[in-house]
Amino acid sequence: MLRKVYPFWRLQGVQLISVFVLCLAVFAYLQPAQTLADPDSWYHVKLTTMMRDSGLVRDFPWTQASLYRTIFIDQHFLYHVLLLPFVSLAPNDLAGAKIATIIFAAFSVTAVLWCLKRWRVPYWGVGIILLLTSAPFLFRLSLLKAPSLAIGVSIIAYYLITERRLGWLFFWTWFYVWFYSAWPLVVVMAGVWIAIDSLSQTKLNLKIIGQTLISKNNLKLVGVIVGGIVVALIINPYFPTNLVYLKQIFGMALTPYHTFVGIGGEWYPLAPFDLPENLSYPLLVWLLSTLVAVFTWHKQTKLSRSSWLIAVLFLIYTLKARRQTEYFVPWMVISSGLCLRDAGLGNLTLAYLKNKFASWIPKWVMKKYVLVTLLVYAIMVVPWGLSHGFRLAKAALANKYSYNTMLGAANWLKQNSPSGTIVFQSDWSMFPMLFYHNSQNYYLTGLDQTFMYEYDKEKYRQWERVVKGEARAIYKIAHDSFGASYLLLEKRTPAMLFWANRDNRLNRVYEDSEAIVYKLD
Structure with missing residues (x-):
């Protein structure tokens, strides 16, 4: 039997490497030469160099009127470990951290596209257009902070949950806990997956739902995640101080501190009417795919339903804290791809659309001169619109703090x-x-x-x-x-x-x- 030979550019590895290289170029271009957009960047680089020169930082007397003075843990421990080679080998440690951020951000975007491809989402490459034209997403991923990599880490965790790669998931959860304080997201994603799994049964009654919730597969999944978290918390360089710190992690997520404490602007709510302006293309595609999913709900799978619900949760959280756009945007892209896949996007060709919707479209629209006019308009306007977010992100990153601030x-x-x-x-x-x-x-x-x-x-x-x-x-x-x-x-x-x-x-x-x-x- 002859093996089918694909063109070189259609090979999966080549496509993903091309995506990664493109992302490297985009994020390298976005990074300004001698400025940093977020003050926390200096802290991350300084703590990394202190770790390199003096070992693990266990005490933090540098903030005398803060909890850090008494119960300090490095909640970005593995992030700082990953920064080490970059800040050590580069001529300037801040520039080295920027190089790391470019690579981390490219990894996160590639992780989204990799998952879409693994889930056989048709036209998965369109996702890169939606991701790389969203100004808030580009801005957040370009900051010298852990989320530039944590977004990719969380999405791969979701892939491992849905594919039930339990061995990998255990160690990935362990890594996540040591890497970044947003690790409770793994529990949320698993909870959504199990809930959708239970509610997706053909016969919906409390007995069947209960049996599914406590089924052997779901109990294994919960056990692996809980086991990974417990092991990561106990076999931890900051144990047992890190257990006391858990209260603050959950407190920051649930308490509306912005109403009585002067916190960073990223933690303030995003007005609902600001969403279309900030997230225009991803939001438009997600709303349209949601509408399609509603009319084809019987075709939607557990994967598309759970990803859609996670996107909704991040929408709610974004309205509470605007920084969560860094998660909301990729989850909109993932949810849109999966919902449209299950709705039959694979059949979406020009011929299919013409046959399907010809009776709905006025005849004058199908005239050649009208189609040519629409095509010219699209060629002139759409690229400008897509590049608008790119330009906004570039400007926001450039007009910030110089290396020599203070x-x-x-x-x-x-x-x-x-x-x-x-x-x-x-x-x-x-x-x-x-x-x-x-x-x-x-x-x-x-x-x-x-x-x-x-x-x-x-x-x-x-x-x-x-x-x-x-x-x-x-x-x-x-x-x-x-x-x-x-x-x-x-x-x-x-x-x-x-x-x-x-x-x-x-x-x-x-x-x-x-x-x-x-x-x-």
Whole structure:
């Protein structure tokens, strides 16, 4: 029997490698030369270099008014391990981390396309257009943060769940727990899969649903995931401190901190009317595929139904925290592909459409000149629309922080203050830059304001009143309550600056275009 020979470009490995290379080019182009878009990037690079030079970081005295001071764990441990070769071999550690981010982001996009291909989704390559034209998705994946790789890790976990690759799933869950704090997503995906499996029975009654829920296969699946999580939590470099930290992980996901704590903008809700503007093409395709799935519900499989429900969950979570677009976009693409596959997308050809919908289409639309006009319009307008998100992401990444942000003030403090001196900073988001440039001094808070709030609510309110310019007694609060010897004030906090300049016990010792340093006499 003769073996069928496919053209070189149709070989699965060649196609996926081509996707990966294309993604590398896209994310390399998006990365600006000497700027970083997210302050946390400095923290990740600094912690990685500290791990390389001094071993595992177990104590974190650099945020004196935060939970990190008492219960620190590296919740991105394996992410930092993966960063190690890049920050060590590159001439500049920040540039090395950017190279890693480009590779990680390309992996995540390729993972989505790989799953679509494995699930035999027709026209799976269209997914790359939807992914690489979504500005929020491109922006989030281009940040020097764990989600650039975690998105791909979570989607592969879902593939292992649906294919019941239990051995791989055990170790993949273990890896996920050590890699990133979003690992509870594995439990959510498995729960959705089991629920859809139970509700997809031909005879829906409570007895059959109950039997399916506790079936041998589903119990094995639950056991493998729970086993992987338990082993990862116990055989862990941060055990048993990491068990205490679980409360904060779930608290951040469930508590509406944005209503009473000044947290990062990425955790604030996304208005429903902003969705079409930010996620136009993926959202349009997903809504259309949802409509198709509704009319062909009897054809939809457990795989398409479960992926659709996961997409809905991320839609809800995105409305709660806008950063979740990084997950919502790929799940829209996955859900759309699977729903259309089960609806019969494989038969979708021009001839099929003409025969199927000819009676619905007005005859004048089928005239040649009309079709040519529509084709010309599509050629002119569609590429511009598709590139719009690409341009938005490029601009958003470029107009951010330079590598040397806060370098002047950090170096002055490093050279003119004893090691371990506490600095009261006016902006918690500047901590990663200060920490990166000067780990000799200690600061008050950074990375996440919920950690300061949970550490001492009264001190959080005191700090908040000072930086908002609501408290005149800056010296008393900074020196007496927080034990600070220096005050670092960003010039973009005019209200605080007003009172600082009127306090005789604050001695201005350094100033540049970004910040002012006061010594608390």
